[in-house]
Amino acid sequence: MTGILVLILFLLMVAVGGERGAIAVLVLCGNILVLGGTIILLAKGYPVFPVVFLAAVIISYISLMKQNGKNVKTFAAFAAVTGIMLVLSILIYLLVWKAQGGGLNEIQSMQEDIMYFYESDIHISMLQIAVSVTILSALGAAIDTALSVTSAVYEVKQHRPELCQKELFASGMQVGKEIIGTTVNTLLFVYLGDSMLLFAYLKKGGYTIETIVNSRFLFQELSVMLFGAVACVLIVPFAAYCVAYTLSNKSGLKKI
Missing domain, CATH: 1.10.287 (Helix Hairpins)
Incomplete structure (x- = not known):
């Protein structure tokens, strides 16, 4: 199927x-x-982090350059994604590590197939894996948002070549404001749709709000969604600046 x-x-x-x-x-x-x-x-x-970093760079290159070609839009988007993900990776590492959000959560650890049929000691740092999963999840949302902004600003420049860098940046920010809401809503509904059965289980089990809020499973689920949303928001000014700077530079225009 x-x-x-x-x-x-x-x-x-x-x-x-x-x-x-x-x-x-x-x-x-x-x-x-x-x-x-x-x-x-x-x-x-x-090593987890070098492997994941290399994978993130390759995925960004394939998603932007191979699918949309090597041009001003994709180079600006690639630069923005690289910069914002380096910054965001530090924040993800600090928060996930501080919260000890890796490994099996409370629900998974109670499942019989985990307890009796699977080896839990796989000699891999679950905290590092949790950080890596969050980074890769945020990467996809950042790539999509960055390309949307750079493509829109590129089209504006094509129709209004007299616009300066500041005006192009303002156009990119305006486009970003328009798409942020729908992008964040998409991430939210993906999370809620994936977690409906879990929440029904928690309701039937009679767990208190305090237990749920302080649980590892809630942090693991929410952190992926929230960091993806944060990446979408932060990538907008980065992408707008990168494409505005490139398009305002005469050497950049020659590469279009």
């Missing part, structure tokens, strides 16, 4: 998107291979 759903998705992407849809399918497959390779390297005992 999973294979059928994947096939339907790929066929629709090609049918609706044409050549760009086919490229999107190849990019998606490439990113899946990168993530698969990352998991294999981590399982073999390679």
Whole structure:
């Protein structure tokens, strides 16, 4: 059934998107291979953070350059994503590490298949994995938002070439304000949809609000969603500045 759903998705992407849809399918497959390779390297005992950093760079390059071509829009988006993810990674590390948000949460640790059939000591730092998962989750949202901003500013420059860097930056910020709400809502609904059964289980179990708020499982779920939203918000000024600076530079215009 999973294979059928994947096939339907790929066929629709090609049918609706044409050549760009086919490229999107190849990019998606490439990113899946990168993530698969990352998991294999981590399982073999390679250092977590260097492997995840390399994977993040490759995923950003594939998603931006291979799918949309090497141009002003993608280079500005790539620079913005790189800068904001370096800053955000430090914040993610500090908060996830401080909260000890890695490993099995309270719900998972009670499941019989975990207790009796799976080896819990896999000699991999669960805190480092938790940090890495949060970083990669935020990366996808940052890439999408950055390209939306840089593409919009690029089109503005094409139709209004007389605009200066400050005006282009203001245009990028305005576009960012328009898409932030829908992007954050998308992340919220993805989280809520994925967690509906969990919340029903907690309600039936009679857990108190204090227990839920201070639980590891709630932090693990919310941290991914919230850091993704934070990445979307912070990437807007970064992307707007990068594309405005590049388009206002004569050498940058020659590369369009």
